[in-house]
Amino acid sequence: MAAVRVKNLRKTYGSFEALKGISFEIEKGEIVGFLGPNGAGKTTTVKILTCFMGANEGEVTVAGHDCFSHPMEVRKRVGYLPENNPLYTDMTVYAYLQYAAQLHDLPADSIHGRIKLVAEECGLVEKINELISTLSKGYRQRVGLAAAMIHDPEVLILDEPSVGLDPNQIIEIRQLIKKLGREKTVILCSHRLSEVELTCNRVIIIDLGKIVASGTPTQLRHLVEDHANLRLTIRGEKEKAIEVLKGISGIKRIEINAVRERGSKGYDIYTTKNRDIRSDIAKSVVANGLELLDMHKEMATLEDVFSQVTTRVES
């Protein structure tokens, strides 16, 4: 059974439509990246999934329970790190984790052991008796994460967990999330593409309150495969080279790029979707008396996907 199921979810703030009917499913054990530009509706979706907020329309099931009719059952099974990581800064790390554990009804005799465990997992052991207000941002983020997983939830929802961290801390948090994802379902909101690409099995791209694309990072790259291009370096006359290339079927566009060596020029070839024409190119170029010095395929990046599916002005 799916760990999270959202069907036709709509949410308005006053007259502003923040979510315009989104639907998706997340299987148990998946790490799903929720990707979208600022104001896309990521936080809004997550606040509904954690039963903080109601919706105008739609069905939401998390960890097997309906968010609107059985919010308490959902809350017991969800760990949540809200955006901006709010914490009670006047508490020590230990007191805060203890409070979080009590809120989730952990039996009193297991709380100490559980705190030790999550503190170790999140690298908080040496800070455990310090006041949260004295911790650096990275450590605070770990405290937030530790509190979110204190009750061993089935589903972990993390809203921008690595915002404001330095590169080393980002890598650590990322590894931690990956480790958690081995046994839990994780939803990770982000607008950092590299993070999502490196940690998630699946990406849902949302923009202006709608899902605009979804799939594994590889599947998404295929979506824009026609953007992927071939870079060639050909020695010989430019006009002749272009004429030869134009004669090959499956090429959409040819551009001359900046590569320039003695007697040779660089060409960018935009191919039509899902056709590999590399050997055709090689054969024709050579058959026409030109020299093919170099050819390689450029993979589409998630950035390409993101900017293509979320552009608001058509180019």
Next chain:
Amino acid sequence: MKIRHINIIMHKELSSYTRSAFGTIFIVVFLVTSSWLFFQSFFLMNQSTMRDYFSILPWLFLFLLPAITMRLWAEEKKMGTLELLLTSPLTSGEVVWGKFLASLGFLTIALILSGVIPVILFLIGQPDFGPIVGGYMGAFFLGAAYIAIGLFISGLTDNQIVAFILSVSFILVLLAVGNDLFLNTVPESILPFLKSISLKTHFESIVRGVLDSRDFVYYGLFVLTFLYLNIFTLNHRKWR
């Protein structure tokens, strides 16, 4: 509603009063101001009674209690921790009761510490026992009512200062409608009504030592109403 859940919240809020300097400052200010006001008139009148002390309390509480309730919700909203609290498996009712009982517990500690005054009175004179017990009971119930109002109003804003000012104004109105100065200016026909809703008339009747169940029912309903309103606003929140 689980007692255990209420306890968790109560314990957390109480310890945040004691963790910060605020708790100590509050108790010191309360004890110093009230004893100073009390002993000032005590030596003037040279009477072994606490009547004057208890007549000061509604006005002292007017400023002190909203100071302990103003942060209860406003701070959680401002810091964003409300989101943690309201996505945990506790009902709004449990959280509201927990916060209410924490403030009431804190007030109780302050009242117990002020017990030095009657102890001194008993050492140097022979005061009447009844009115003193009545006075403390009245103070407790009056304080509970102020706290319920303050808690409810704190839930309407994310600004502690706004919560404080609104709470003081609202309590002031409910005190004033029982004040003689004000009562003299209103038509005879609504007098009983005003007296029955005023926080002050019920307090005075308990302090006088007349234990009328109506006064206790009044405070009970008063507290329940505002706690319920607090729960209602939480469950029907629109913001964020």
